[in-house]
Amino acid sequence: MRIEGSYSLHGSPEKVFAALMDAAVLVECLPGCQQLVAAGEGVYDMKMKVALAALSGDFTGKVIMDKLVPPSSYRLRVEGAGRIGFLNGQGELCLSAVDPTATLVTYQGEVHTGGTIAAVGQRLVDTTARMMIRRFFEKLDTLVQAEA
Numbered sequence: 767m768r769i770e771g772s773y774s775l776h777g778s779p780e781k782v783f784a785a786l787m788d789a790a791v792l793v794e795c796l797p798g799c800q801q802l803v804a805a806g807e808g809v810y811d812m813k814m815k816v817a818l819a820a821l822s823g824d825f826t827g828k829v830i831m832d833k834l835v836p837p838s839s840y841r842l843r844v845e846g847a848g849r850i851g852f853l854n855g856q857g858e859l860c861l862s863a864v865d866p867t868a869t870l871v872t873y874q875g876e877v878h879t880g881g882t883i884a885a886v887g888q889r890l891v892d893t894t895a896r897m898m899i900r901r902f903f904e905k906l907d908t909l910v911q912a913e914a
Contacts (some may be wrong), residue, residue, distance in 0.1 A: 782837070816853075837851045851881025851883035
């Protein structure tokens with residue numbers, strides 16, 4: 767499944783980029799994320815609870831941030847597996863200043879699922895992914911504004 771879009775945040779690219787690099791912020795922003803533990807430079811072990819319609823389950827995996835170009839872009843890769851299937855995805859995030867106090871984040875990437883998750887139907891997976899992305903950016907915006 768291909769994902770792409772943009773979101774406007776209230777904060778400079780430097781503040782938004784710093785927030786995106788902060789594991790504590792990511793735990794708060796990623797829906798269902800329970801834990802991110804540093805496992806290397808830009809690599810985190812992840813524990814997450816995923817709910818998709820009547821399916822729910824715990825996932826373990828990795829979050830990897832690379833191709834860093836502060837404060838304008840980076841690549842985010844997520845690999846996770848659990849009782850109800852697996853999820854692998856990656857995306858490029860680009861940050862650009864709208865004005866000194868606002869940043870436009872554009873993203874594009876791909877997500878692949880397998881197991882029971884994939885069996886529930888691509889349409890439901892697509893809708894849930896878009897909802898999770900929206901929640902992520904809404905929470906990130908709230909946290910960046912609170913820090914300012």
